[in-house]
Amino acid sequence: LxxxxxxxxxxxxxxxxxxxxxxxxxxxxxxxxxxxxxxxxxxxxxxxxxxxxxxxxxxxxxxxxxxxxxxxxxxxxxxxxxxxxxxxxxxxxxxxxxxxxxxxxxxxxxxxxxxxxxxxxxxxxxxxxxxxxxxxxxxxxxxxxxxxxxxxxxxxxxxxxxxxxxxxxxxxxxxxxxxxxxxxxxxxxxxxxxxxxxxxxxxxxxHPALDPRKTLEGRRGDLLFRIGRIPEAIAVMEGEFQRSGGRLPRSRFGTLGALLVEALRQLFHSLLPSRHFLAKVCAPRPEAEGGWDTLLYLMRAYWFVDLSRCLMVHLRALNQLERRGASPHLARIYAYHAAVCAALPLFGRALAYATRSFELWEKLGDAWGKAHASLYLGICHHFTGAWEVADRFLGEAAEKLSRYGDPWEAEMAWSFRGYNARLQGKFREARSAFQHAYLAAAQVNDLRSMGQALAPLAELHFLMGEEERGKAEITEAIAQLEATQDWMNLVVALNAAGRIARYAQEGGEEALRSLERGTRLVERYRLRSDHNVEIFLSLAEAALDRFGSTADPHWRQVAWKGWRKGYRLARHFRNYLPHALRVQARLEATRGNLPKARRLWQRTINHATGAGTRYQLALACYEAGRAALTQDDRFAEALLSRSIALFTEIEAPLDRQRAEASLRRLR
Structure with missing residues (x-):
């Protein structure tokens, strides 16, 4: 034997x-x-x-x-x-x-x-x-x-x-x-x-012992990014890209200038079939070791910290790679570019590029690539408010990426599935999706992704009655995202912390501090995302709460400024339009213009019903019912009863208790 x-x-x-x-x-x-x-x-x-x-x-x-x-x-x-x-x-x-x-x-x-x-x-x-x-x-x-x-x-x-x-x-x-x-x-x-x-x-x-002349620093940068060390990752990848023959602008002015040049080149490429006149100007970068891989890693990292630089790198890569025909690099760039376009927002262009990515992976016969493209198709449909289509693509991507490999992308699919469900008021489904995302990130010790999933999960736990757990989790999420300097998701966490502070009634100052810090990050780093809509509108709501308790006109002015900035973005990200209209109705009510406020609440209810955002619909019914308490008791009772039914359905006990208290006062 x-x-x-x-x-x-x-x-x-x-x-x-x-x-x-x-x-x-x-x-x-x-x-x-x-x-x-x-x-x-x-x-x-x-x-x-x-x-x-x-x-x-x-x-x-x-x-x-x-x-x-x-x-x-x-x-x-x-x-x-x-x-x-x-x-x-x-x-x-x-x-x-x-x-x-x-x-x-x-x-x-x-x-x-x-x-x-x-x-x-x-x-x-x-x-x-x-x-x-x-x-x-x-x-x-x-x-x-x-x-x-x-x-x-x-x-x-x-x-x-x-x-x-x-x-x-x-x-x-x-x-x-x-x-x-x-x-x-x-x-x-x-x-x-x-x-x-x-x-x-x-x-x-x-690797230096194997061949000192070659380097895999681009991959090291990607790994540092995946475990949440974003600034260090970007520095490593920029150095590697420049060593491989690429050039990156050093100043913000240089970035904007390069972005304009690349945009004009793409315009010429789109209008004129012959590109020979741009052959020298748009010649591809030297084929150094891992050059294109490093560029892919860089554009994904820039997405979280510098959107203009991210877009400049995207257009440069598109201008160079589209001349070469189908390739895995081009398919991935199409997918990443789709997500950037969705955040600008240019939804038509976003869906077109995500579809191109899927078709290209299908042509290349790569199952992992099709799952990767499905993720970005789901993200684009999420931004447009096509909930069911988005959920189908995101669910398929989460399942296949978990099977084929890449837990980082699988975590992203679960997170967007959670956002998709939360906006529809499906709190239990959203909580399950964010828990999947958090566990996927924790298994590979990805601190940044853990914080990204934990922030919305903490808010859901708080709204669903687990108040102490929600407070502890949001503190942990903020610490993780601060450590990794993921400014985009730190804004999400600060928004959740501000809303938790408002509900916890721990004083308006704590909520305002968190929300004002979030808005400063958006303006400082010029972040572009649908989450920016929420942070400005949440700041307006917190300022209105403060105005209600102090009658200081300064806070109403802060609320107007926050609402204007949020509303400008909400006109593009129409999923958040009911939230913006609801805040506007509250603002008009503070000015004593109740007829206009009631019309705005009715518009909010109509938009929320059409968009399928049940949580915003429930909040609009609750706030409209409270405002009607002294005007029309029967109308107020109908609205409050409807809000209680909705809060019960979506499992938001804190909001239900507030609505029930208002209804008891009415009766």
Whole structure:
């Protein structure tokens, strides 16, 4: 059975018989003994295949074989399997490669292991592909280290050529023509796909020893971004992009100028079919190591901190890559550009580019790419208010990206699913989606994404009655997003903190501090997102609360300014128009213009009903009912009763209690 253990946990009788060199009756005596003692199990599908009952049995038996004997047996097993190879399954090829590697036949082993790794990648078996690439990297680096070369030279001088190689990896180990940096790049990409970010960063620390002339700093920057170290990530990626031959403007004026130039180039490209007159001006950047990958990583990082720079890089990449035809890089740029256009907002352009990305991935036959494009299609439909379509695309993206790899993108799909459900007033569904997003981020220790998911989750917990939990979570979310300097999602967290403070009735000052800080971040970093609508409108509401308690006209002025800024954006992000109209109605009510306020509340109710934003509909009914208390008791009672029914349906007990208290006062 020791020979069977060298084969592996599973073994075939013909191979074992060939290794032992015995007749079938003797072989079956050994097998029957193993079956009787519970060491072996029969394969239910193949009569000539057996398994060790536990991996521990095989491990104990392997230790009884001397290393030289085990190496010779592995070499024989690898050659036997290669000679009788029946198919192209990744598992079979991998088995051959590992046996040849253990047997010291490095060059042959590398060929099989690379084939197995590629087959595993096509099947999205990332963990198995990682094992194959790690074995290849170990063989290749062992054959090319300075110590190995010195040992070979000493053996050559002493007349014992080949002895050193045989001791290390076999006679073929030293002549392997594989780029170790390429193997390392594949390993890093696979670790990234399964969320092993720290393992990938540790691997990258070894790359200068492999080839000091080349660099994988772009991938290191992407990994730093994924674990939330955004400023450091951007600095690393900008340095790498410039080393690869690209140029980036240094000042804000230079960024805006470059953005204008790239926009004009794209306009010319769109209007004129022949682009030869721009061939020199728009020539692609030098094909340095990882240049385009670095550009992709950069544009995604800029999205969170500098939208104008992000858009400039997008247009530059589009102007250069569209001239080259279909490619994975172009498909990903289309998807990222769609999200930027949705935030501007240019919804028609956003949907067109997201659709192009999906079609391009379909043409390339890449299932992961189609899932990636589905995510951005879902984001674009979310911004346009097509809730059901958005939820379908986002659900498909979350499920497939979790299966194919890339927890970072899967977390984003779950987060947008949560926002999609929250705007519709489906609080339970939203909470479940944000919990999925938070767990996906926590599994890979992605601090930035954890904060991104935790901020809206904290507000939902508070609104659904878990007040202390909501307060603790929003404090944690703000700390995480401050640490990672994700300004866009920090605005979301500060907005949630301000609204929680308003509901908790801990004084208007705390709510105003959080919301004013959020609006300053929006203006300082020129952030562009649908969340900006909410922060300005929430500030207006907090200022109105303060005005109601102090009668200080300064706060009404603050409310008007916040409302104007929010309303300008809400006209584009129409999902938030009911919120803007509701705040405007409150403003008119504070001025004593109740007829106009009632008309605005009616418009709010109509818009919220049409858009399907049930939470805003419930709030509008509640506020309109309260305002009508002294004017029309029957109308007020109808509105308050409707708001109570809606708050009950969407599971918002705090809002329901407020509405019930107003109804009791009326009665």
């Amino acid at each position: 020791t020979h069977a253990a060298i084969i592996g946990r599973s073994f075939d009788l013909p191979l074992l018989q060939d290794l032992l060199g015995i007749e079938e009756p003797q072989l079956f005596d050994v097998i029957n003994m193993g079956l009787e003692r519970g060491i072996l199990l029969e394969d239910p599908d193949r009569a000539d295949r057996y398994h060790f009952a536990t991996p521990l049995f095989a491990e104990i038996l392997r230790r009884e074989v001397a290393p030289e004997r085990a190496r010779a047996l592995s070499r024989r097993i690898g050659r036997w399997l290669a000679a009788r190879r029946e198919g192209d399954s990744a598992e079979e090829i991998e088995r051959i490669g590992f046996h040849l590697a253990r047997g010291g036949e490095g060059k042959k082993a590398v060929a099989y292991l690379l084939l197995a790794a590629e087959a595993h990648r096509k099947n999205y078996a990332h963990t198995e592909a990682i094992a194959c690439y790690e074995a290849v990297l170990q063989i290749v680096t062992a054959a090319t280290t300075p110590h190995a070369r010195e040992e070979d030279e000493r053996s050559h001088r002493s007349g014992r050529k080949g002895e050193g190689q045989a001791r290390r990896r076999g006679e073929e180990g030293r002549s392997i023509e594989v780029d170790p940096l390429e193997v390392l790049r594949n390993l890093v990409d696979l670790h990234t796909l399964v969320g092993n970010y720290q393992a990938a960063l540790d691997l990258l620390a070894t």
